[in-house]
Amino acid sequence: MSPRIPLSVPTVGARERDALIAAVESGWIAPAGPQLDAFEARAAQLAGRDRAVAVSSGTAALHLALLVAGVRPGDVVVCPTLTFIASASSIVLAQATPMFVDSDETGSIDPALVDRALGEIGDSGRRVGAVLAVDLYGKVADHDRLQSIADAHGVPLVVDAAESLGATDAQGRRAGSAGLVSAFSFNGNKIATASSGGAVLTDDPALADRARHLATQAREPVLHYEHREIGFNYRLSNILAALGLAQLEQLDDFIAARRSHRAQYRALAEELPGLEILGGADRGDNCWMSSVLIDPEVAGTDAKAVQALLAEDGIESRPVFAPMHGQPVFADAERYPRLLNGVADRLYRTGLSLPSSPASSPEDISEVCERIRVILRTAAPRASAARPVASGDRL
Numbered sequence: 001m002s003p004r005i006p007l008s009v010p011t012v013g014a015r016e017r018d019a020l021i022a023a024v025e026s027g028w029i030a031p032a033g034p035q036l037d038a039f040e041a042r043a044a045q046l047a048g049r050d051r052a053v054a055v056s057s058g059t060a061a062l063h064l065a066l067l068v069a070g071v072r073p074g075d076v077v078v079c080p081t082l083t084f085i086a087s088a089s090s091i092v093l094a095q096a097t098p099m100f101v102d103s104d105e106t107g108s109i110d111p112a113l114v115d116r117a118l119g120e121i122g123d124s125g126r127r128v129g130a131v132l133a134v135d136l137y138g139k140v141a142d143h144d145r146l147q148s149i150a151d152a153h154g155v156p157l158v159v160d161a162a163e164s165l166g167a168t169d170a171q172g173r174r175a176g177s178a179g180l181v182s183a184f185s186f187n188g189n190k191i192a193t194a195s196s197g198g199a200v201l202t203d204d205p206a207l208a209d210r211a212r213h214l215a216t217q218a219r220e221p222v223l224h225y226e227h228r229e230i231g232f233n234y235r236l237s238n239i240l241a242a243l244g245l246a247q248l249e250q251l252d253d254f255i256a257a258r259r260s261h262r263a264q265y266r267a268l269a270e271e272l273p274g275l276e277i278l279g280g281a282d283r284g285d286n287c288w289m290s291s292v293l294i295d296p297e298v299a300g301t302d303a304k305a306v307q308a309l310l311a312e313d314g315i316e317s318r319p320v321f322a323p324m325h326g327q328p329v330f331a332d333a334e335r336y337p338r339l340l341n342g343v344a345d346r347l348y349r350t351g352l353s354l355p356s357s358p359a360s361s362p363e364d365i366s367e368v369c370e371r372i373r374v375i376l377r378t379a380a381p382r383a384s385a386a387r388p389v390a391s392g393d394r395l
């Protein structure tokens, strides 16, 4: 049964339908055509970049971003442990090894730990291919700091901006604008979707050309199908680009709706002890996903229990990403190095992502808030009995 108030679903309607029909009727049904060109131009503009190469997924975009940034087989690539699997799997696809680095309190990769990790890899004699930073849940990470650390170690910064399309950092710079190369995703669960899709973004035309070449089977620009290396079949269909373009026209509305949901959750967090918004203060966050942290000592209940109670009411919520260093596929700590401070594990244990869809109304979100209010108020007396000083901590 689908939930009454879903976690995060795209808003797709007549505009998308019309765009798809027009693309089909135009005859441009391959991964080439006017919609694809326009989609790339729009993606580049949104990132404040000179060039964008549209591809079939965000994972493909990250894979190519790492390759054109110069990551080679056997390299180590520093990446956050608190992220979606594609940040790490794209490193493995590039035949490099991810090194998982923990978060600061906002959930983003901890820059001080990145510095230490780069030092440690250097000491081990292995080559560092890149630092891969991630804009978690639509908050642009501190790329100034990460860039200067990467520069000091002589390695490129690559940015996974899959979740931050349309956001800005504290200085008003656009998501996707930082680093040598960055990547967007237009997967069905993202803030704007092409059903499936991604984009490689850069200001360097040579890197963009290289990404485009690798995405089209590394086919040489001659008629007779010549290949000097192995590439990938990663280009985005013109039809999906048409869908993506229709979505991008509405991006501001999608962001406004998600920000409005965030404001409601923030008011709730200010009211209830033991509840806090993951990520801290909003800068130019696109608020793609609103997640809260529930401190069981103060709230008297935990994220898992709240998730189950919300589900009974048809309200979908989900744990935040399970950190990469705890994933079965990366269990071998010798093979997949890590530098941890415990923050990602704590955010995972206490975090809960809440309904964030643009189509949800303020009344829907009020209902979610009211349900959480009742759950926490019912649980709180137990908490204050167990720890009498707790109830006054945040008042």
Ligand SMILES: *Cc1c(COP(=O)(O)O)cnc(C)c1O
Pocket: 057, 058, 059, 060, 062, 083, 084, 086, 087, 134, 160, 162, 163, 185, 186, 187, 196, 197, 198
């Ligand atoms: C969604 C996502 C990706 C991958 O994008 P796809 O289009 O699903 O392949 C990469 N990184 C992060 C952080 C994501 O959320």
